Amino acid sequence: MxxxxxxxxxxxxxxxxxxxxxxxxxxxxxxxxxxxxxxxxxxxxxxxxxxxxxxxxxxxxxxxxxxxxxxxxxxxxxxxxxxxxxxxxxxxxxxxxxxxxxxxxxxxxxxxxxxANAAAIGEGWLGAGAGEKNFCLLTLGTGIGGGVFLGGKIWRGVDGMAGELGHINIHPEGRRCGCGNRGCLEQYASAQGIIKSYQGRRPVKGEFSAKEIFNLAAKGNGEAIDILRGVGSSLGIAITDLVNILNVRLFIIGGGVAGAWDYFIEPLKGEIAERAYKVTGDNVRINKAILGDDAGMMGAARLAMGN
Ligand SMILES: [Zn+2]
CATH class of the missing domain: 3.30.420.40 (ATPase, nucleotide binding domain)
Known part of the structure; x- marks a missing residue:
């Protein structure tokens, strides 16, 4: 330089x-x-x-x-x-x-x-959504961030509140969520959600991270594998709703929980196959985000450039 x-x-x-x-x-x-x-x-x-x-x-x-x-x-x-x-x-x-x-x-x-919108803009610019005009990004971290990219632009909604994909309802009577609803996707498919699912089956003492549940799954622990497969089912239900509302074909999944991809991708696709209209469901692609921790930074820089 x-x-x-x-x-x-x-x-x-x-x-x-x-x-x-x-x-x-x-x-x-x-x-x-x-x-x-x-x-x-x-x-x-x-x-x-x-x-x-x-x-x-x-x-x-x-x-x-x-x-x-x-x-x-x-x-x-x-x-x-x-x-x-x-x-x-x-x-x-x-x-x-x-x-x-x-x-x-x-x-x-x-x-x-x-x-989350910045991350979607980053992935849409140079990441897993490069060259795509329509896609949704779900970032599975501590919570769940979402971004809806339509016609080559982020969809912000009237109040700037669009794309709260982590708060799509999965279980009407499910776990309480910070947004005021119950049973939101975030309560099942985020790192916090995974920990809650594990604690629901087996009380754990002290600090316990989603990473430890991934490690248990990698060692063949059936309960841990089941919980991570449940992440896929929850995502599949939410994505089916998005397909029905938006008829978008590409869904990009990022964040730390995307590390459990091999466990959740099959049940995720299974739910879509079972629940979505065949014509739209068959065209759905689920891709891993590729910019990692740089997505938000890249998207923010892209926004600074203007059109
Ligand atoms: Zn919620």
């Missing part, structure tokens, strides 16, 4: 644990990337300061300012204004304007987007 003429965009993915940032060229090449702790517990000013510090460190590495900055963050984002109405990761971000102070401090255009 160090070339004074380098034109690039910064993409930032602000998660509950880390802020990931990258300098991305207009062609989608990552020129540099870095991350730092979010430090949510120290309040929103600290998080905003960390976003600024990470941005400065990227700029000082590249040695020339970016053309614009895109930020992906969990929560309900009011479109153009970039106001964060509320966020599950940041309890004190209510009607919070992250964008204006950053634009003033950096003298650059800043675009704010929901993190």
């Amino acid at each position: 160090g070339d004074l003429l380098v034109k690039y965009f910064i993409g930032l993915d602000v998660g509950g644990t880390n802020i990931r940032g990258g300098a991305v060229s207009a062609e989608g090449k990552i020129l540099y990337k870095s991350k730092m702790a979010t430090n949510v517990s120290r309040g929103r000013q600290e998080v905003a300061d960390n976003i600024l510090a990470l941005t400065h460190s990227i700029v000082s590495y590249i040695k020339t300012p970016p053309s614009a900055i895109g930020i992906g963050v969990a929560g309900l984002i009011r479109g153009e204004e970039g106001i964060i109405a509320e966020s599950p990761n940041f309890p004190d971000w209510i009607e919070y304007d992250l964008k204006t102070p950053l634009e003033k401090a950096l003298k650059l255009k800043v675009v704010v987007e929901n993190d």
Whole structure:
């Protein structure tokens, strides 16, 4: 780097644990990337300061300012204004304007987007959805993030709340969900959901992670395998609903739980075969996300570029 003429965009993915940032060229090449702790517990000013510090460190590495900055963050984002109405990761971000102070401090255009939408834009640009005009992304992490990409654009909905695919109902009388509903997909097919399914069968003491359930499955533990197959069934039910509503053919699945792919893919496809109209169900493709932890950052950078 160090070339004074380098034109690039910064993409930032602000998660509950880390802020990931990258300098991305207009062609989608990552020129540099870095991350730092979010430090949510120290309040929103600290998080905003960390976003600024990470941005400065990227700029000082590249040695020339970016053309614009895109930020992906969990929560309900009011479109153009970039106001964060509320966020599950940041309890004190209510009607919070992250964008204006950053634009003033950096003298650059800043675009704010929901993190799952940013990930879908990233996968649609250079990942598993490259060249596709219509697809849904499901990111199976601690919770479930969703993005609906239609006609080559992310579908945000009237209030910016579209694509909450983790809250598709799977069991009307099922587990309580933070959204107010019960039996949402997220309660069964996220890392938290997998842990709840395991605890429902066998009480566990202390810390227990979804990874430990994956390890048990890998050792042939029938209960663990059954739970991961259940993830597939739940996903298949939700995806069938999406196929019926949207008639989309491509579904991209990412996030840490996608590591259990070999266990859940067969029951997932089985549910679609059993439940969907044949003509639409037969055309469904389920692909693994390929950008991994970079998806949100890449999508945020792509958004910063504009059209
Ligand atoms: Zn829910």
